[in-house]
Each structure stands twice: as structure tokens, then as C-alpha cells.
Amino acid sequence: MTEAWKQAFTRVPELLAAHVQLSFSALLLAMALCLPLAIWAARTPKVAAVILGFASLIQTIPALALLALFYPVLLGLSALLGGGISALGFLPALLALTLYALLPILRNAVTGLTGVAPAAKQAADGLGMTAAQKLRLVEAPLAAPTIMAGIRTAAVWTIGAATLSTTVGQASLGDLIFAGLQTQNWTLVLTGCFASAGLAIIVDLLLGLIERAIRERRKIIAWGATAVIGIGLAIALLPALGGRGDVVVIGAKGFSEQFILARLIGSRLEKAGYQVRYHDGLGSAVVFQAVAADDIDIYVDYSGTIWTNQMKRTDPVPADDMVREIAKWSASKYGVTMLGALGFENTYAFAVRPEDAASKQLKTLDDLARVSSDFAFGTDLEFLERPEWAMVKAAYPIEFKEARSFNPTFMYPALSSGEVDVISAFSSDGRIAANGFVVLEDGKGAVPSYEAMLLVAPRRSGDDKFVNAIKPLVGAITVENMREANYKVDRETDKQSPRQAARWLDEQLKDGKDQ
Amino acid sequence: MAMNSTPSASGPAISLKSISRHYGAITAVDNVSLEIAAGGFVALVGLSGSGKSTLLKMINRLVDPSAGEVLIADENVEAFDPHVLRRRIGYVFQNIGLFPHMTIARNIAIGLELAGQKNGDRDGRQERVAELLELVELPQEMANRMPHQLSGGQQQRVGVARALATRPGLMLMDEPFGALDPVTRDSLAGQYKALHEKLGLTTIIVTHDMAEALYLADRILVMEDGQIKADATPAELLSGGVGDEAEALVAIPRAQAAHLIALGQTDGRKST
Numbered sequence: 001m002t003e004a005w006k007q008a009f010t011r012v013p014e015l016l017a018a019h020v021q022l023s024f025s026a027l028l029l030a031m032a033l034c035l036p037l038a039i040w041a042a043r044t045p046k047v048a049a050v051i052l053g054f055a056s057l058i059q060t061i062p063a064l065a066l067l068a069l070f071y072p073v074l075l076g077l078s079a080l081l082g083g084g085i086s087a088l089g090f091l092p093a094l095l096a097l098t099l100y101a102l103l104p105i106l107r108n109a110v111t112g113l114t115g116v117a118p119a120a121k122q123a124a125d126g127l128g129m130t131a132a133q134k135l136r137l138v139e140a141p142l143a144a145p146t147i148m149a150g151i152r153t154a155a156v157w158t159i160g161a162a163t164l165s166t167t168v169g170q171a172s173l174g175d176l177i178f179a180g181l182q183t184q185n186w187t188l189v190l191t192g193c194f195a196s197a198g199l200a201i202i203v204d205l206l207l208g209l210i211e212r213a214i215r216e217r218r219k220i221i222a223w224g225a226t227a228v229i230g231i232g233l234a235i236a237l238l239p240a241l242g243g244r245g246d247v248v249v250i251g252a253k254g255f256s257e258q259f260i261l262a263r264l265i266g267s268r269l270e271k272a273g274y275q276v277r278y279h280d281g282l283g284s285a286v287v288f289q290a291v292a293a294d295d296i297d298i299y300v301d302y303s304g305t306i307w308t309n310q311m312k313r314t315d316p317v318p319a320d321d322m323v324r325e326i327a328k329w330s331a332s333k334y335g336v337t338m339l340g341a342l343g344f345e346n347t348y349a350f351a352v353r354p355e356d357a358a359s360k361q362l363k364t365l366d367d368l369a370r371v372s373s374d375f376a377f378g379t380d381l382e383f384l385e386r387p388e389w390a391m392v393k394a395a396y397p398i399e400f401k402e403a404r405s406f407n408p409t410f411m412y413p414a415l416s417s418g419e420v421d422v423i424s425a426f427s428s429d430g431r432i433a434a435n436g437f438v439v440l441e442d443g444k445g446a447v448p449s450y451e452a453m454l455l456v457a458p459r460r461s462g463d464d465k466f467v468n469a470i471k472p473l474v475g476a477i478t479v480e481n482m483r484e485a486n487y488k489v490d491r492e493t494d495k496q497s498p499r500q501a502a503r504w505l506d507e508q509l510k511d512g513k514d515q
Numbered sequence: 516m517a518m519n520s521t522p523s524a525s526g527p528a529i530s531l532k533s534i535s536r537h538y539g540a541i542t543a544v545d546n547v548s549l550e551i552a553a554g555g556f557v558a559l560v561g562l563s564g565s566g567k568s569t570l571l572k573m574i575n576r577l578v579d580p581s582a583g584e585v586l587i588a589d590e591n592v593e594a595f596d597p598h599v600l601r602r603r604i605g606y607v608f609q610n611i612g613l614f615p616h617m618t619i620a621r622n623i624a625i626g627l628e629l630a631g632q633k634n635g636d637r638d639g640r641q642e643r644v645a646e647l648l649e650l651v652e653l654p655q656e657m658a659n660r661m662p663h664q665l666s667g668g669q670q671q672r673v674g675v676a677r678a679l680a681t682r683p684g685l686m687l688m689d690e691p692f693g694a695l696d697p698v699t700r701d702s703l704a705g706q707y708k709a710l711h712e713k714l715g716l717t718t719i720i721v722t723h724d725m726a727e728a729l730y731l732a733d734r735i736l737v738m739e740d741g742q743i744k745a746d747a748t749p750a751e752l753l754s755g756g757v758g759d760e761a762e763a764l765v766a767i768p769r770a771q772a773a774h775l776i777a778l779g780q781t782d783g784r785k786s787t
Contacts, residue, residue: 117612117615118610119608119610119611119612120612120613120614120615121612122577122608122610122612123606123608123611123612123613123614124612124614125577125601126575126577126601126606126608126612127601127602127606127625127626127629127677128597128598128599128600128601128602128603128626128629129598129629130598133598133629137614137625138614141616142614142615142616217616217661
């Protein structure tokens with residue numbers, strides 16, 4: 001237990017710094033945008049109505065959706081401007097959080113400025129203040145406590161919402177939460193929650209202190225609290241100034257196998273002398289674009305996913321041909337190098353409980369179609385929208401009683417507990433065998449092949465040291481080894497971290513080579 | 516402009532030439548022409564909505580006239596940027612408008628601060644604040660207090676001191692003592708009248724209180740419906756024959772005075 005906490009805490013400083021950098025930048029940008037707008041709005045009621053309406057509208061968009069929306073927007077913008085804009089990581093997270101921080105700052109600033117006593121404004125005019133002097137000497141100081149309260153609200157929201165930026169590949173304390181959720185590592189989840197909540201509470205207290213000090217005109221307290229915030233920021237920003245050197249960014253989708261393979265690749269690259277960072281939890285749709293845009297340097301994808309999602313093909317092709325065609329397509333269209341297949345497949349596998357398989361004589365998908373009207377279907381978050389599901393439905397007359405989406409972590413327990421009767425499992429998942437689930441055969445070959453393969457970003461394609469460090473992984477991982485490694489991370493008891501599982505997997509590869 | 520006069524010099528003369536102010540279909544001030552002599556103490560009296568406050572605000576351009584022009588010491592006010600013009604005119608109004616986040620000293624010296632006296636002149640500014648506190652009969656230790664720590668009467672004394680800080684020749688006062696209790700009001704009005712004489716100011720005061728106007732001013736203008744209906748000295752007003760509007764306003768303090776005298780006589784008879 002203490003070991004798990006220690007492991008979780010070692011990641012906190014780096015992620016906390018990234019979290020602070022992101023939230024602070026977003027807050028600063030929002031303030032820079034809002035304050036001039038608020039001054040304009042405070043003088044023109046019509047402008048106030050439009051601007052506040054817009055900010056309120058943004059607030060109704062869920063933070064996660066807002067983050068997701070910036071990805072295509074930035075991609076489009078990048079294409080329009082001839083590239084160079086990163087659609088992943090810091091930029092989309094910054095923009096989404098900035099938009100999210102607008103409303104409280106704007107609303108309070110307008111309220112504060114319009115709420116300045118008319119007598120004070122009349123006196124300012126009567127004394128011969130220019131508009132700028134009136135703003136600086138009278139309106140701004142009198143509105144300051146209200147404006148500060150808005151900034152405080154925005155700061156707390158931003159720090160909370162920044163945990164979601166993990167999904168667009170920006171490091172934050174959310175990395176701990178998302179990774180912990182995927183691998184059922186609650187220590188990791190709690191660490192991420194406590195760290196981000198703690199940060200929000202401390203910032204709230206300090207900004208609250210400043211707000212009160214301004215209201216009560218106690219300059220020493222206001223400056224003292226500002227200094228504490230400044231020191232905290234300086235500590236968080238220090239690593240950013242140090243320069244990153246040649247850091248390799250390894251991408252991973254949001255499940256254990258991806259985390260393990262990313263660590264396996266990472267350990268190989270570290271041995272070759274590279275500095276390595278991980279972008280975990282990227283969505284399938286996002287991750288290929290990320291490698292094509294050099295936002296990540298390498299990741300593992302599956303042939304069927306590229307075939308259907310990226311190439312939009314539905315024709316059945318033998319596995320080897322498919323891998324070869326993908327390599328040709330990705331190189332010519334995006335400059336992405338398909339380094340090779342890892343040697344195992346992770347396809348969609350329809351799994352049922354052994355009791356049902358025996359009593360209802362389920363062996364194939366045809367058998368499943370027969371009983372499907374009585375069956376509840378459990379899937380991961382994306383399967384129902386994927387073309388593979390359409391292909392399966394086209395090939396077999398399956399019509400389920402109901403369909404429910406789960407985080408993959410919860411899909412297997414849902415099947416064993418009887419909440420659902422069949423799941424779209426992953427064939428390399430260790431929990432199929434561990435639970436004794438029966439995988440139904442796809443006799444008609446409706447589901448395409450899902451060979452795991454290494455995809456390398458254009459800027460690393462010519463890097464021989466890089467390629468040579470990774471090359472030994474090609475064809476070296478058996479599905480049995482992958483399942484075992486996955487199970488080490490996914491099982492309920494005696495869980496291992498993805499890094500530990502990757503180390504174990506690496507040892508199996510060496511054993512293989514030695515024989 | 517002669518408005519930046521020394522304390523002993525006389526304030527400027529004011530000339531209004533056919534000025535009007537319309538708010539949509541409503542006419543607040545209707546083609547008023549008026550000459551005010553240098554050093555005069557003029558009261559604008561009338562009921563609410565008679566246009567007296569609007570007329571006053573057109574002099575320091577807090578309101579711009581729809582037609583006509585305003586001359587101060589023979590110079591058209593349009594020739595100056597509004598803020599430049601206003602820095603040379605003292606302005607005191609009913610709601611006082613002290614800046615709640617500034618000390619009394621900074622409130623009083625704000626006009627000097629605006630005029631560009633930098634921190635190097637801080638000693639000069641402090642001296643001036645002390646001088647002004649004395650002038651409006653406030654104790655020196657008020658300088659470091661905040662406005663909310665002062666009573667209403669003290670605050671308006673600060674308001675007057677603030678208006679006088681830049682040594683304006685012209686003072687515009689819009690119901691300056693309207694929100695104060697009668698005792699404070701009476702003593703403050705009396706003290707201001709003395710200041711007016713001592714500094715040789717030109718003062719225009721707006722009030723709805725005829726008794727106050729009769730006591731303070733050497734010339735009273737009665738306004739109704741945006742026009743000046745009567746223009747007379749206090750003595751002329753009291754002796755009557757200057758129009759019905761004026762008569763109606765003078766009737767009130769006169770009746771009150773008569774009532775008080777009658778009461779006094781009754782009491783006198785009782786006590787003997």
C-alpha cells in the first residue's frame with residue numbers, strides 16, 4: 001500500500017507543475033480578454049448583453065466537450081494556415097479553459113464597474129477626470145473586490161476543469177485520475193483528486209485573502225498573499241524555463257495494454273539515451289492525427305482501427321495484406337512510418353459467461369444472433385459507433401435487448417455479475433481467460449484483423465538510433481505474453497503498475513531471444 | 516482664463532446666451548439668457564424639474580446645451596476639453612461623492628493630483644490640505660481618516676475643501692446642503708458665505724429652499740418650466756411684485772416665520 005502511494009506521489013510534482021502552468025495561463029489569458037471587454041460592456045449595455053450571453057452560452061457546453069471541440073477546430077485552422085498549429089496538448093487545453101473562465105470574470109467585472117456609486121462617478125466628472133483617470137482612480141479600485149471575487153471563482157473552476165485536459169494530451173493532475181480509472185488503481189485516482197482539490201483550495205484561500213484585503217484596504221495582506229501566489233507560480237514555471245532537450249513523446253490510448261506498450265517502448269528509448277514522456281489516454285480518433293502532426297513521436301495502433309477509422313475501408317482483406325497496405329497508405333499520405341507488427345492481435349471478441357455458453361450452446365456469432373433478443377450487450381465507450389459493429393450487424397442478424405456502454409475496466413465485472421450477457425471484449429485482454437469467459441467465433445470473418453503495430457511520426461522516421469531502439473519489438477510479443485501482462489495490471493488483487501508489467505514483458509522478449 | 520485667480524481676486528463673470536437643453540420631446544432649459552457679474556452669489560431657485568440643475572451643469576459641461584453658448588470671463592466653454600474646463604471650476608453637489616477608498620487628505624488633494632502635481636510636490640500638497648481643512652473648519656487629524664468615518668456635515672465640508680483645492684474662481688453648487696440636518700446646514704451655509712466673501716468667488720448655487728437662497732445669495736433667479744420667471748435681490752423678492760412664481764416660493768418661509776413669531780408671542784404671554 002505504501003509502495004503504491006509512494007509511486008503515485010512521485011508523479012505529483014511534475015504533473016502539479018503542468019497543472020499550475022496550464023490553469024494559470026488560461027486564467028491570465030481570460031483576464032487579459034475579459035477586463036477590456038468588461039470596461040466596454042460596462043459603458044454600453046447592449047454590448048454587455050451580447051458578451052455576457054456569449055459567455056453564458058459557452059458555460060452550458062460541458063468542459064469535456066469543449067476540449068474535444070477544439071481538436072477539429074485547431075486541425076482545420078492548422079490546415080488553413082499551412083500547418084504549424086498543434087491541435088493537441090497545451091493549446092486546445094489552454095483555449096478551452098480560457099473560454100470556460102470567461103463568464104465569472106466578465107460577469108463580476110461588469111457588475112463591479114456598473115455598481116460603482118453614481119455619486120463617486122459624478123464627483124470624478126465634476127473634478128475634471130479624463131475617462132482614463134476615472135477608470136484608474138475611481139472605477140477600478142472600487143470595482144476591484146468584485147472583480148477579484150470573479151477571478152477567484154474562475155481560478156477554482158479552471159483548476160478543476162484542467163484535470164480533463166488529459167483527454168487532449170495535455171499533462172495535468174488528471175493524468176493520475178484517468179490512468180487510475182483505467183487500471184483500477186484507486187491510489188492513483190485519489191492522489192490525483194487530492195492534489196487538484198488541494199491546489200484549488202489553496203488558491204481559493206489565497207485569492208479570497210486578497211479579495212478581502214482589497215475590500216478592507218489592507219495593502220500589506222494583499223501584497224503578502226500575492227507574493228505567496230507569485231512564489232508558487234515561479235516554482236511551477238521553473239521547469240518550463242529549463243528547456244526540454246530532445247524529449248520523445250509516446251502516445252497511448254486509454255487502456256492498460258496501451259499504457260504497458262508505451263512503457264515498454266519508453267524503456268527501450270531511455271536505454272538508447274532519449275528522454276521520454278507519456279501522453280496517456282488519447283482517443284482513437286485523435287491519436288493517429290497526433291502522430292501524423294508530430295505531436296507524439298510513436299504509438300501502437302491496430303490494423304483494423306486504421307483500416308476502418310482512417311482509411312474508411314470496409315472490404316475484408318487478409319491480415320498480412322492489410323498491414324502492408326496500411327504501411328503504404330500512412331507513408332504516402334501522412335509520412336507516418338509503420339515500423340512493423342508487434343506479433344499479436346487485439347481484436348473485438350464477443351465474450352459470454354461459460355454457463356450461458358454451455359446451457360444455450362453458444363459457439364459462434366450465429367449462435368449469438370439466435371439468442372440476441374434475450375441478451376443485454378455491454379461494450380466499451382466507442383464500439384457502438386464504430387464501423388466494426390455495423391459490419392457485424394450486417395453479417396449476422398443480431399438484435400440485442402439493450403446495449404450499454406462502459407469504461408473497459410467495468411465491462412468485465414458487468415459480464416460476470418450478470419448486468420449484461422455478452423460484451424465486446426478485447427482478445428488480448430487477460431480478464432477473458434481469468435474469468436473463464438467464452439469467446440464466440442466469427443465464422444464469417446466480419447470483424448477485420450487487429451494486428452498491433454508501431455506507428456512512428458514523420459520527424460522520427462529518419463532517426464536511425466530511434467528506429468533501431470524500437471525495431472527489436474517487431475514480431476516479438478506473443479498474444480499469451482500480452483494477455484498476461486495486461487492481466488497483471490487489470491486484475492483485482494496484487495495489481496502491478498503498467499511500468500512493472502512492461503518490465504515483465506521486456507524480460508519475456510529477452511528470454512525469447514536467448515532461446 | 517481669469518478663473519485661476521488668487522484668493523483675493525474676484526471670480527469670473529458668466530454669460531449665458533440663449534441656451535436650451537432638450538431631452539427628446541422634453542425641454543429642460545428653454546432659451547435662457549443671463550449675465551452674472553464677477554464675484555456674484557447667485558441662487559437658482561425652483562421646484563423639482565424646473566431646469567435649475569440642468570442650467571448649472573451646462574456651465575461646467577456636465578451637460579452640453581442643445582443650443583446657445585456659455586461664456587466664462589468672455590471665453591466660450593466649448594473652447595476647452597470638458598476635463599480641462601472642469602478642473603478650473605469648483606463643483607459641489609448634494610450626494611458629495613467623496614471617494615470611499617481614499618483618505619480625506621487624498622480626496623481633498625485629488626484636483627492637484629489631476630493637475631499633474633507629482634510626488635515631488637507632496638509637501639506642497641500636504642500644506643494645501645492643512646490650509647483647506649482649516650478653511651472649512653475641520654480638525655487637522657481628519658486628514659488621515661477615511662470618508663465613512665466622518666459625519667454627513669463633515670463629509671460635505673470635505674466636499675467644499677476638495678472643490679476649492681485648485682483655487683477656482685467659480686463655484687457651482689447643486690443642492691450642496693440639501694441632505695444635511697438643519698443645524699449643520701445652517702452653520703455650513705453661513706461659513707460658506709464667509710468663504711465666498713473672503714476668497715472673492717463667483718458662486719452659483721441651486722436650491723429648492725427659498726429661505727436658504729434669501730439668506731445666502733445677493734441675487735435670486737426663480738426658474739419654472741426651464742425659464743427664468745423672476746430675477747431679483749432678496750430684498751426685492753420679499754417686498755413682492757416680482758411675479759406669481761416668486762411670490763409662491765417666498766410665501767412659504769414668510770408663512771413659517773409668521774407662524775413661529777405667533778407661537779413665540781403666545782408662549783410669551785403664558786410665561787408672564
